Amino acid sequence: QVQLQESGPGLVKPSQTLSLTCTVSGGSISSGGYHWSWIRQHPGKGLEWIGYIHYSGSTYYNPSLKGRLTISVDTSKNQISLNLPSVTAADTAVYYCASTKRMGALFDYWGQGAQVTVS
Amino acid sequence: QSALTQPASVSGSPGQSITISCTGTSSDVGNYNLVSWYQQHPGKAPKLMIYEVNKRPSGVSNRFSGSKSGNTASLTISGLQAEDEADYYCCSFAGITTFEVFGGGTKLTVL
Numbered sequence: 001q002v003q004l005q006e007s008g009p010g011l012v013k014p015s016q017t018l019s020l021t022c023t024v025s026g027g028s029i030s031s032g033g034y035h036w037s038w039i040r041q042h043p044g045k046g047l048e049w050i051g052y053i054h055y056s057g058s059t060y061y062n063p064s065l066k067g068r069l070t071i072s073v074d075t076s077k078n079q080i081s082l083n084l085p086s087v088t089a090a091d092t093a094v095y096y097c098a099s100t101k102r103m104g105a106l107f108d109y110w111g112q113g114a115q116v117t118v119s
Numbered sequence: 120q121s122a123l124t125q126p127a128s129v130s131g132s133p134g135q136s137i138t139i140s141c142t143g144t145s146s147d148v149g150n151y152n153l154v155s156w157y158q159q160h161p162g163k164a165p166k167l168m169i170y171e172v173n174k175r176p177s178g179v180s181n182r183f184s185g186s187k188s189g190n191t192a193s194l195t196i197s198g199l200q201a202e203d204e205a206d207y208y209c210c211s212f213a214g215i216t217t218f219e220v221f222g223g224g225t226k227l228t229v230l
Contacts, residue, residue, distance in 0.1 A: 045223075046221055046222065047157075049210075049218065049219040049221060063216065063217060103219075104171075104212040105153045105210040105212045105219055106167075107155070107165070107167060108167050108176065110164040110166070112163075112164055
């Protein structure tokens with residue numbers, strides 16, 4: 001079974017860059033048509049899809065965040081990464097990585113989440 | 120403001136059935152049979168419960184079922200159990216510009 005684990009700084013200063021990594025185990029990040037997603041949850045709020053990446057490097061971003069972020073993949077390390085520059089307090093959230101069998105509202109495996117506070 | 124509209128809360132007694140609605144538009148819920156539902160217990164990651172409107176992943180109880188009519192999708196939980204108390208989120212594909220949109224979530228209380 002695929003397992004995902006997010007890692008990165010829990011505290012980021014305003015205007016700096018938020019960087020998170022998701023390590024995939026129990027399966028290859030290059031498997032089939034899988035896309036690998038980032039999803040965040042603001043404190044006490046709902047879920048917000050950030051974007052996803054295919055192992056080939058094709059990326060798809062939430063239009064409201066497009067231009068602000070970069071999602072990348074390292075197949076040699078079985079990892080995906082999220083970089084969000086110029087953060088503000090509004091970026092404080094729990095950040096999840098999730099596997100997506102294909103585009104279309106199908107997030108089947110999730111990491112435990114990484115709390116990131118901008119302060 | 121979330122793209123999909125869900126009631127903030129629903130409640131039911133053990134053994135009863137409840138339904139959670141998820142209202143979108145003709146650009147998302149109404150245009151694709153790509154709606155999923157997630158269960159989230161406090162402090163935990165969401166768990167996929169329903170996908171493609173009414174399909175259950177392996178291991179999910181058949182007490183959970185999904186449906187869709189027009190721009191509104193629904194999640195029904197029958198035979199409520201205490202362990203079903205959680206937040207529930209719907210998600211829909213919204214085309215190749217917007218991609219994925221979530222609902223604001225519904226808190227289910229088992230009385």
